Amino acid sequence: MIEAKQLSKRFGDRLAVDQLSFSIERGEVVGFLGPNGAGKTTTMRMLTGFTPPSSGKVIVGGHDLFEEPAAARRLVGYLPETPPLYPEMTVAGYLRFVARIQGLPKRDCAEAVDRAMERCGLKEQRRRIIGDLSKGYRQRVGIAQAIVHSPPVLILDEPTVGLDPAQISDIRDLIADLSSAREGELQHAVILSTHILPEVEAICRRIIMIQEGTKRLDRPLDELKAEGQTLQMLFAREIVGEQVPSAGQGGAA
Ligand SMILES: Nc1ncnc2c1ncn2[C@@H]1O[C@H](COP(=O)(O)OP(=O)(O)OP(=O)(O)O)[C@@H](O)[C@H]1O
Ligand SMILES: [Mg+2]
DSSP states (O other): OEEEEEEEEEETTEEEEEEEEEEEOTTOEEEEEOOTTSSHHHHHHHHTTSSOOSEEEEEETTEETTTSHHHHHTTEEEEOSSOOOOTTSBHHHHHHHHHHHTTOOHHHHHHHHHHHHHHTTOGGGTTSBGGGSOHHHHHHHHHHHHHTTOOSEEEEESTTTTOOHHHHHHHHHHHHHHHSOBTTBOOOEEEEEOSOHHHHHHHOSEEEEEETTEEEEEEEHHHHHHTTOOHHHHIIIIIIOOOOOOTTTTTOO
């Protein structure tokens, strides 16, 4: 559904992302991991068309993001590290505004906004001013704006950062729900970045780990679990470079 081909991004003489390639299908929830400064946000910004790559391509639903930006971007919902919320707008008013910007016909907006608020647990807050909401509820509005136009691809940059445990659990359920099949609705392809490893184990089916902009690992979580690997161990081995033995292999890495 979304494919990164040899994506690179250079800032001055610093290569933030280096020839990164992967593709993600509908129904997949991919955990995008890596230490601070690894290039996760930069990659996500390239996948959504917010930052042009220095080289490489992004294909969304068969459309090249840079040759057919309008067609490709319609298929993508994005929760940035800092969501661009308008603090003086109401929740419903803001979501209507985003729905229109995303090209939904006016007659479909009310239903789309209702659906997004319902899914993100925002119905009670519909008339509240965004600036008055707690951080967790603002984060929900950020997710609602990413899904309001029902994009098949969701790109979520640290979606649960700053939330309380109950809200973290709600947002995880929401993400799991978005990727599973629902009658009359298409499954999403989801890629999310996070530093919370238990979160990845709870909702992701596949892990992509990067370091210094380079892919270190891309594997299904089931497979890793079957080998007795924990993400903590993998992170230590792939990223920190510790000599952690592979589980069940008597130390052979
Ligand atoms: N606009 C920019 N100009 C210059 N350098 C940048 C810019 N944006 C990002 N970088 C650099 O690119 C590298 C990757 O940053 P990025 O924000 O993508 O990392 P990240 O993996 O999202 O980290 P974190 O876990 O801290 O969010 C860093 O070295 C960062 O300083
Ligand atoms: Mg980041």
